[in-house]
Amino acid sequence: MKTAFSTVHMSLLAAVLALGATGAVNAKTPADQLIVGMSMVNLFSIDPANAPGLDASGVNANLYDTLIKRDQGNPERHVPQLAERWEVSEDGKQVTFHLRQDVKFHSGNSLTAEDVAWSLYRVMKLNFGLATTWKAYGYNVDNIQSLIRATDEHTLVIDLPQVMDPLLLVDSLAISPSAVVVDRVTALAHEKNGDLGAGWLVTNEAGSGPFVLTKWSANDSLLLTRFDGYWGGAAKLKRVVVRHMTESQSLRLMLERGDLDLAYGMAAPDIRAIDGSPKLQVQSLxxxxxxxxxxxxxxxxxxxxxxxxxxxxxxxxxxxxxxxxxxxxxxxxxxxxxxxxxxxxxxxxxxxxxxxxxxxxxxxxxxxxxxxxxxxxxxxxxxxxxxxxxxxxxxxxxxxxxxxxxxxxxxxxxxxxxxxxxxxxxxxxxxxxxxxxxxxxxxxxxxxxxxxxxxxxxxxxxxxxxxxxxxxxxxxxxxxxxxxxxxxxxxxxxxxxxxxxxxxxxxDTVVSASDIKGFTGDDAEATRYLGVYKER
The missing domain is CATH 3.10.105.10 (Dipeptide-binding Protein; Domain 3)
Structure with a gap:
């Protein structure tokens, strides 16, 4: 994955960020980009092993993939993602996942079952807070590599270390922030002092999701660029630009002027003031x-x-x-x-x-x-x-x-x-x-x-x-x-x-321009911009 910020990207981001300062009336954001305003004060790491916050989950949902996804609020129904299918053994002690064979990471490396197993091992080895979920099921750094293993390039077998409902494990693989799959080769290429790439992944990514992290400046801005090689089909938008904005009135003003396409975290009085406007739409998530x-x-x-x-x-x-x-x-x-x-x-x-x-x-x-x-x-x-x-x-x-x-x-x-x-x-x-x-x-x-x-x-x-x-x-x-x-x-x-x-x-109340289509908020703050577009 390339993290260097090209001159073209720099110029483009500068133009977008300057848009709100021009004072232009009825401004329009670029048709192929989504300009998002939100507070980034809680966004201090996007390392999947150490990023439990909602804001980090919202970013990582667009950079990484999980084996499966939950079917919008139904804990007993899951849909395929990296795994095409899976089965639970009759005794409920083993779950086997069969992975897609056409998935590439942003680096160009092929995604394999070994990457999935290593990603979960990495969570346990680093032992940050997100390891708690897996510890509760009986996994530890000594047993996880024998219990969660690749039997071939596209088959992952997970044995449960203790008696439990296997659906709970499946749920965690669908929705836990730590269950995303990391490019093992890329992460280890940036390893320092045995940290499994932890230092580098705080501000970089090694995923296979629909967008690539092009630039992140803490408490300033973040730029996601479409990954044209995405296995699920390329996103409709070329870029998603996130601006760090903490003032609700500024978010409201920029939405009304057309300088923003979408805003999170607006205060109730400002939402009330614009609720019902034909130019804006309010979605409660x-x-x-x-x-x-x-x-x-x-x-x-x-x-x-x-x-x-x-x-x-x-x-x-x-x-x-x-x-x-x-x-x-x-x-x-x-x-x-x-x-x-x-x-x-x-x-x-x-x-x-x-x-x-x-x-x-x-x-x-x-x-x-x-x-x-x-x-x-x-x-x-x-x-x-x-x-x-x-x-x-x-x-x-x-x-x-x-x-x-x-x-x-x-x-x-x-x-x-x-x-x-x-x-x-x-x-x-x-x-x-x-x-x-x-x-x-x-x-x-x-x-x-x-x-x-x-x-x-x-x-x-x-x-x-x-x-x-x-x-x-x-x-x-x-x-x-x-x-x-x-x-x-x-x-x-x-x-x-x-x-x-x-x-x-x-x-979570999200306000967006009326021409934003395809935005469906996820109830776990894992909202993807894959299908979002502008109807112009």
Missing amino acids: PRGTMYYVAMSMKQPEFAKPKVREAVRNLIDYKGLDEQVMPYYGKLNQQPMQLSLEARLPDPGYHMDVAEAKKLLAEAGYPQGFTTTIRTLSEPPFIDIAARLQSTLAEGGIKASIVTGTGNQVYGAMRARNFDIIVARGAERYPHPYFSLRTFVYNPDNSDDAGLPNFQGWRASFFSPQINSLIDKAGVERDASQRVSLYHQAQNLYDQEVGPIMMISQMT
């Missing part, structure tokens, strides 16, 4: 991720259940849902996605200052205490944090807000070094097992366990009984028994006053 308020149980105050319950009584769920979250999310108080059969109804948490003060006094804090709230400085995070700061004060808890970049805010949580955090959990799987594992499961509460993809571990929440219920559900084949186990886990989490308190399930 349901996401599996959750906005939440989390407390660290490593802090002595939040280690006490009555303090956590007090905080739960000082969250203005109704006010947040009605005044802050429109266009951002939908009320959800369970650690499980909406519309799932196994999800219990919301428990009805609501603001109750008197009850909160009573609980704080019983916990030994009649005068309250001081703490901090970490969050991003962009909406809706900062708005949620500001409302929380105000309502906590009504109960006597004085909280100061600490803002930072995505790496700083989430890094503090991954390091288990925070008091309160307003964040968004990257749960993408529409499945009760994955929801509960992400938000309430924690198999090892020690600091050196290194399980940052478990939100429960980040918050130092440890419940052996809940762990056991989730583990049993993961291997239970009887549907009614599975649902019962999921119900028990949700009820127990409520009784134990878990420190991660859901407030809303994410809705």
Whole structure:
């Protein structure tokens, strides 16, 4: 893959980025390019082994391929991608994938089953947060190469190391950010000190997707160029240019002027102002991720259940849902996605200052205490944090807000070094097992366990009984028994006053020009621009 930025590309990108500064009225973007505006503050790595964020997933979905894809929200149906077909053994202990034979990486190297096996081994060997998914299934750096292996150039055999529903593994291969296939030869050509190309892949790619990464300047711009040799047929657009923009009003102005084709992350007031415009279209994309308020149980105050319950009584769920979250999310108080059969109804948490003060006094804090709230400085995070700061004060808890970049805010949580955090959990799987594992499961509460993809571990929440219920559900084949186990886990989490308190399930609102066609947002933030075009 060529990463050098040619003079032609440089001139083209400069012209595109200058478009918004010309002051031109009724400007039009190039017909063969998609100009996207969005915040890139959370885009700090695109290495598939270490890029769990939604923004990185959105980029990598266009640079890489997975074996299979989930059929838009249906966890029990998957469609072929790199794998033409697959079968599960009768005993449920082995899955065999048969790969396409016409796939080329951007480098020109042929994609083989060995690349697939090595990509998953690489995730385990580097042992970043995304390795957690595979660890949970029983894989480790010592056994993964014998259990996940290529039996020939186009056949991949995966043995399950423990008793489990094989559908869970198939789901992970379809949707996990770490399940994309990396060009082994190219990555290893850039290896330094045994890092398997990790340093290079932070800002470069080695994929087989419909677009090639031509240029990425952190917190500035990103340029994707069509890969004409794509096995699924060349994209309709020649280029996708992403501009780093954090101001919602600027996004709105540039959309209205025609300087942008599509925008993510606009504030609710600006979306309301243009919703219904004949020149623009608004698409609401349901996401599996959750906005939440989390407390660290490593802090002595939040280690006490009555303090956590007090905080739960000082969250203005109704006010947040009605005044802050429109266009951002939908009320959800369970650690499980909406519309799932196994999800219990919301428990009805609501603001109750008197009850909160009573609980704080019983916990030994009649005068309250001081703490901090970490969050991003962009909406809706900062708005949620500001409302929380105000309502906590009504109960006597004085909280100061600490803002930072995505790496700083989430890094503090991954390091288990925070008091309160307003964040968004990257749960993408529409499945009760994955929801509960992400938000309430924690198999090892020690600091050196290194399980940052478990939100429960980040918050130092440890419940052996809940762990056991989730583990049993993961291997239970009887549907009614599975649902019962999921119900028990949700009820127990409520009784134990878990420190991660859901407030809303994410809705991603995308605004685009009316002539943009073929854009269908993926509910896991793996939206591809392969079929997008402009009707002009």
